[in-house]
Amino acid sequence: MAKNKIKSEKTLKEKNSTQQWVFFGINLIAFLVMVFAFSISENGKDFKEMLMNKGIWFIVSPVILFILNGLVSADQKAMLIYWKRKYSLPGCRAFTHYAKTDPRINTDRLKEMHGDLPILPEEQNSKWYAIYRTFKTDSIVDKSHQDFLLARDLCASSFLFLLILPIPVLVFSQHPLKYAYLLLLALQYLLLVITARNYGARFVCNVLSLESVK
DSSP states (O other), X not given: OXXXXXXXXXXXXXXXXXXXXXXXXXXXXXXXXXXXXXXXXXXXXXXXXXXXXXXXXXXXXXXXXXXXXXXXXXXXXXXXXXXXXXXXXXXXXXXXXXXXXXXXXXHHHHHHHHSSOOOSHHHHHHHHHHHHHHHTTXXXXXXXXXXXXXXXXXXHHHHHHXXXXXXXXXXXXXXXXXXHHHHHHHHHHHHHHHHXXXXXXXXXXXXXXXXXXX
C-alpha cells in the first residue's frame, strides 16, 4: 500500500514538474535582479565579470534550495502548510471538520456505511485514506490530488526561499527595493499556505462526497 501511494504521488509530481520549474525560475530571476541589477547599473561592470567575481554562489544557492526541497518529507511539508507539529495531514480532520463544511457530503450516509465515524486524528486519516483508495483513479479525485501536491510542493519551496534567500540579499544587495522583495517572499509563502490548505480541503472533501453518494 505504501509503495503504491509513493508511486502515485511520484507520477502526479512528474505531471507538475513544468509548473514547479516555472515557479522556481521566476524566483531565481527575482533573486538575481535583487542581487545584481542595481550593482551593475551603479558600477558599470560587465555581467559576466560580476558573476565570476561575486555571484557564483548566488547561482548555486537556488539549485541547493531545490535539492533541499526534495529532502523535505511529506509530513514536514504538511507541517509547513497547517502549522501543526502532529497530525498535520488534511485527512486527520476529514470527519470532524471537512465533512461538516461541505454540503455535498452526506454524513448520515457515511455513518450507515462505516458506523461511528472516527474522532482521533490518526484514525480519521487512516479511514479517509482507505476510502480514497477506492476512488484514486477517479478523474476528479486524481486532479484534486495533483493540485494539492503542486500547492504543497510550491509552499515548501517558498518557505525555503523565505528562510535562506534573505541572507545574501541583505548582505550583498544594493537594490533600493530589497526590503520590498523580502516582504514579497513572506507574502508568497503565506498565499501558498492558504492555497495549499484550500486544495487539501478540496481533495479530502471530493473523496468523501463520492463515498457518500455510493
